[in-house]
Amino acid sequence: MAKHLLSKSTYIKSLQCQKALYLHKKRPFLRDKMSAVQLAKFRRGTAVGVLARDLFPGGIDMTPKSPSQYQAKRDETLLALQNPEITTIYEAVFQYDEVLIMLDILVREGEKWRAIEVKSSRGLSDTYRQDAFLQYYVLRGNDIPMIDFELFYINEEYVLKDQLNLQELFISESIMNQAEEALELTVIKINKAKETLQLTKSPEVPIGTHCYKPYPCDFIGHCWKNVPQNSLLYLSSEKLEQRFEWYNQGTELPSQLENKYLFEQIDALKHNTFYLNHGIFLSASDSFDLSKPTFLKLLIHQAAVPTVQGTKPYQPIVLAVCAYQPHNQVQQDFYWNNTAESPDYEGLADFLNQIWQESSCLIVYENNTLDAVIEKLTGLNPEIQWLIFNNLLQQANFMLPAIEETFEQNTLQVQIFPEGKPLKEESWLLKDLLDNPEQNSSKVNFQLLQYCKSLYRLYQYFLKPEINP
Numbered sequence: 001m002a003k004h005l006l007s008k009s010t011y012i013k014s015l016q017c018q019k020a021l022y023l024h025k026k027r028p029f030l031r032d033k034m035s036a037v038q039l040a041k042f043r044r045g046t047a048v049g050v051l052a053r054d055l056f057p058g059g060i061d062m063t064p065k066s067p068s069q070y071q072a073k074r075d076e077t078l079l080a081l082q083n084p085e086i087t088t089i090y091e092a093v094f095q096y097d098e099v100l101i102m103l104d105i106l107v108r109e110g111e112k113w114r115a116i117e118v119k120s121s122r123g124l125s126d127t128y129r130q131d132a133f134l135q136y137y138v139l140r141g142n143d144i145p146m147i148d149f150e151l152f153y154i155n156e157e158y159v160l161k162d163q164l165n166l167q168e169l170f171i172s173e174s175i176m177n178q179a180e181e182a183l184e185l186t187v188i189k190i191n192k193a194k195e196t197l198q199l200t201k202s203p204e205v206p207i208g209t210h211c212y213k214p215y216p217c218d219f220i221g222h223c224w225k226n227v228p229q230n231s232l233l234y235l236s237s238e239k240l241e242q243r244f245e246w247y248n249q250g251t252e253l254p255s256q257l258e259n260k261y262l263f264e265q266i267d268a269l270k271h272n273t274f275y276l277n278h279g280i281f282l283s284a285s286d287s288f289d290l291s292k293p294t295f296l297k298l299l300i301h302q303a304a305v306p307t308v309q310g311t312k313p314y315q316p317i318v319l320a321v322c323a324y325q326p327h328n329q330v331q332q333d334f335y336w337n338n339t340a341e342s343p344d345y346e347g348l349a350d351f352l353n354q355i356w357q358e359s360s361c362l363i364v365y366e367n368n369t370l371d372a373v374i375e376k377l378t379g380l381n382p383e384i385q386w387l388i389f390n391n392l393l394q395q396a397n398f399m400l401p402a403i404e405e406t407f408e409q410n411t412l413q414v415q416i417f418p419e420g421k422p423l424k425e426e427s428w429l430l431k432d433l434l435d436n437p438e439q440n441s442s443k444v445n446f447q448l449l450q451y452c453k454s455l456y457r458l459y460q461y462f463l464k465p466e467i468n469p
């Protein structure tokens with residue numbers, strides 16, 4: 001059989017943008033670096049898929065060790081189907097119509113097979129369905145008699161008791177009927193992708209919201225390189241759809257101004273600087289006592305599969321905290337560390353209460369999952385004043401020339417202090433702590449201190465009226 005042209009991931013890429021598919025296959029060197037967040041998602045998906053195998057134990061694993069094994073594993077899978085002693089296959093490899101798939105779990109049920117694809121998410125997106133429709137198409141093309149095709153995903157209401165109960169952790173949804181109904185459309189989409197791969201040059205696809213939806217594309221650096229720095233596309237106070245509408249109309253200034261600060265924001269963008277309504281910012285910060293602020297960075301882990309009794313999937317667990325107090329005569333930093341297996345809520349509440357004794361307010365960059373964490377800390381002093389820095393910025397109609405509508409601290413600090421070193425991404429810090437907490441905790445604490453110091457610097461910068469009159 002000829003080598004495959006498409007896989008699940010390249011097919012999904014083609015649904016987002018035909019040019020992305022072309023570049024991925026023919027010009028891979030133009031790809032942007034994969035972000036830490038994307039890598040973390042990928043690792044999580046694989047781990048959950050492997051865990052779900054325990055629901056169907058005793059299977060044989062067809063996972064190819066390298067792409068050179070795809071064809072051999074496909075042949076092995078077909079042979080395994082003929083062997084009545086084999087009842088379960090993991091990562092079964094199939095090919096049809098030049099499309100190669102690997103199915104998470106295939107279980108024999110009488111004369112038929114039950115196909116299962118596992119997702120680590122709390123729901124099923126359209127992309128997951130499209131990817132399952134493709135798999136169904138390939139299985140059907142291989143004449144696999146199927147009793148059902150199901151998608152498994154995480155039940156966010158599941159609570160871990162003494163032992164992990166996989167039956168309760170996963171929710172399953174049959175998508176066989178939907179896949180059957182979508183067959184004709186799936187074929188059209190496959191053919192379109194194949195046509196793209198026959199092209200001798202990259203298809204003309206203008207940039208658009210599809211560059212970020214459903215996923216940020218790998219080729220933004222390449223396709224967006226001619227977008228001027230002061231383009232309306234970077235007017236982060238407006239939704240991406242709105243910005244593209246203006247961009248495609250070639251409009252210099254939007255005709256409908258719903259946001260009364262838009263002219264100022266556009267002016268700031270033209271000068272490649274940020275916009276902040278400083279009056280609002282100062283009056284919003286006036287409601288806090290800023291005489292002795294403490295800057296905090298919490299490193300929060302959200303595991304798809306809970307590891308602690310009484311917790312749910314994706315429930316936030318604080319692994320480390322750094323508190324930085326610049327108001328003391330000698331600037332001080334304090335740390336609290338924990339493990340994902342035994343979250344010490346009492347210890348964390350005590351730590352924060354102690355920090356609070358020497359503070360007038362606790363400042364964090366963003367809320368993120370802070371509310372959910374605080375809810376768990378029954379011993380926490382209710383008088384603690386939390387200042388969420390990003391909320392103040394939003395209230396003050398802050399606009400940063402950036403593509404994101406809400407941006408991380410790192411994006412902000414790189415823009416405001418371009419000469420400084422970027423902060424190490426949180427996904428890497430989490431990975432370091434989860435992989436080897438003993439060896440990596442002091443290294444991670446040092447990085448958390450950099451987050452606190454960066455926040456302190458941003459705080460000082462924005463609180464000085466003369467900087468942004």
Ligand code: SF4
Nearest residue numbers: 017020211217219223
């Ligand atoms: S950056 Fe946009 S236009 Fe370019 S390949 Fe990606 S999705 Fe397509």
